[in-house]
Amino acid sequence: MEPTEHRHGLKNQFASDNYSGICPEAWQAMQEANIGYANAYGDDLWTARACNSLRDFFETDCQVFFVFNGTAANSLALSALCRSYHSIICHELAHIETDECGAPEFFSNGTKMLLVPGAGGKVDPQAITSVVTRRTDIHYPKPKVLSITQATELGTVYTPDDLRSVQETVARYDLKLHMDGARFSNAVASLGVAPKEITWRVGVDVLTFGGAKSGMALGEAVVFFDKRLAEEFDYHCKQAGQLASKMRFLAAPWYGMLTTGALLDRAGHANAMARELAAQLSNIDAIEIVHPVEANAVFVRMPQPMIDRLKGAGWHFYTFIGTKEARLMCSWQTTREDIAALVAAARGTT
Ligand SMILES: *Cc1c(COP(=O)(O)O)cnc(C)c1O
Numbered sequence: 262m263e264p265t266e267h268r269h270g271l272k273n274q275f276a277s278d279n280y281s282g283i284c285p286e287a288w289q290a291m292q293e294a295n296i297g298y299a300n301a302y303g304d305d306l307w308t309a310r311a312c313n314s315l316r317d318f319f320e321t322d323c324q325v326f327f328v329f330n331g332t333a334a335n336s337l338a339l340s341a342l343c344r345s346y347h348s349i350i351c352h353e354l355a356h357i358e359t360d361e362c363g364a365p366e367f368f369s370n371g372t373k374m375l376l377v378p379g380a381g382g383k384v385d386p387q388a389i390t391s392v393v394t395r396r397t398d399i400h401y402p403k404p405k406v407l408s409i410t411q412a413t414e415l416g417t418v419y420t421p422d423d424l425r426s427v428q429e430t431v432a433r434y435d436l437k438l439h440m441d442g443a444r445f446s447n448a449v450a451s452l453g454v455a456p457k458e459i460t461w462r463v464g465v466d467v468l469t470f471g472g473a474k475s476g477m478a479l480g481e482a483v484v485f486f487d488k489r490l491a492e493e494f495d496y497h498c499k500q501a502g503q504l505a506s507k508m509r510f511l512a513a514p515w516y517g518m519l520t521t522g523a524l525l526d527r528a529g530h531a532n533a534m535a536r537e538l539a540a541q542l543s544n545i546d547a548i549e550i551v552h553p554v555e556a557n558a559v560f561v562r563m564p565q566p567m568i569d570r571l572k573g574a575g576w577h578f579y580t581f582i583g584t585k586e587a588r589l590m591c592s593w594q595t596t597r598e599d600i601a602a603l604v605a606a607a608r609g610t611t
Pocket of ligand 1: 330
C-alpha cells in the first residue's frame, strides 16, 4: 500500500460499497454501546433495541438475528428454509451462486442450486415455472426455495409489481421466498415505499438485510417474517461460528441508523451519486450505460483501452461481468468530487 493511502485512505475507487468506512451514525451508536458493561451473546439492551427498531421499520413482529457477514446470513437463512434433498432457485448472477464459495450448499448439507435467467438481474417468473415443472420425479432435488436479490447484482430494483408476480409464482409452486438484501436499503430508498410493501406483504419469508454496504462496520440482520422458520436458528448461528459474544457492537449500529433515519438517507445519497455518475458518463461518446441505474451501481460498457488506462492510473473498479463492462459502485461516502475526478479521468483517456 502507498504511504499516502495510510494517511488519507484509498483514493479513486468505485470498486464496491464495502470499500466505504463507517458512517457517523453507526460510529456514534457503537461509541454509546461502548460505555460500561453489557450482557454477552445478544442478551443486552442494544440488541433488544435494534430488534425493536427493525420491527418498527417493517411494521411487523419479525424475528431478528445478527451475524457477521452476508455470506453467513444468506447461507444460514437458506438452510433454515430447506433440507439437503431440496433445491434453491436463483438468478444465474445471484451472489449466493457466484460469490459465496458454495456456502449455501455447504450449510444446507448439499442442497442444489437451480439457476434461472432474467433481464437486468431479476428472475424471470416464466423461467422459474419451467425449472420447477420440468421434473417432478423423485430422482431430482425438489424445488423448495426461491432466492431473489434486492437491489439486484446488476443495480436494478424489483418493483412492488415485479414482486407480486414473483409471489404468485412462489405461491403456485409452494416455494419459500428468500430475499438477499445486501443492498435492501438502496432498494427501499430507490422505490420510496414502506419496507413492508416489498417484503412480508409480497410473501418474503426471510430477508438477509445488509449492514456493511449501508455504512456499518460489519454485520447483517437475518429477518424472519415467518417466525416458525426461525426455530432453533440461534443454534444454527452458534454452530456456524456466527454468534457474536459482544453482540451489542453488531446490533447498536442498526439501532443508531434506523432511529436517526440515516439508513435510508445514506442509501438515498448513494443512489443519487450513481444517477449523477451515470448522467455524466453517458455524455462521453465511448461509454454506454448498460443497465437501468435504479440503486447505487452503474454498469458501463467502455473500450478496453479505456478500462486499461483507468486501471493503470490507479482507478479501482470491477470488470467481472463481460470483458468490456465495468461496475462502478457508489456508497454513502461517495462525493461529487469523486465523480468529477472519475469523469475527468475517463475523458482524459479518449
Ligand atoms: C456483498 C453482498 C453480499 C454479502 O457478502 P459478504 O462479503 O459475505 O458480506 C450478499 N449478497 C450480495 C448481492 C452482495 O452484493
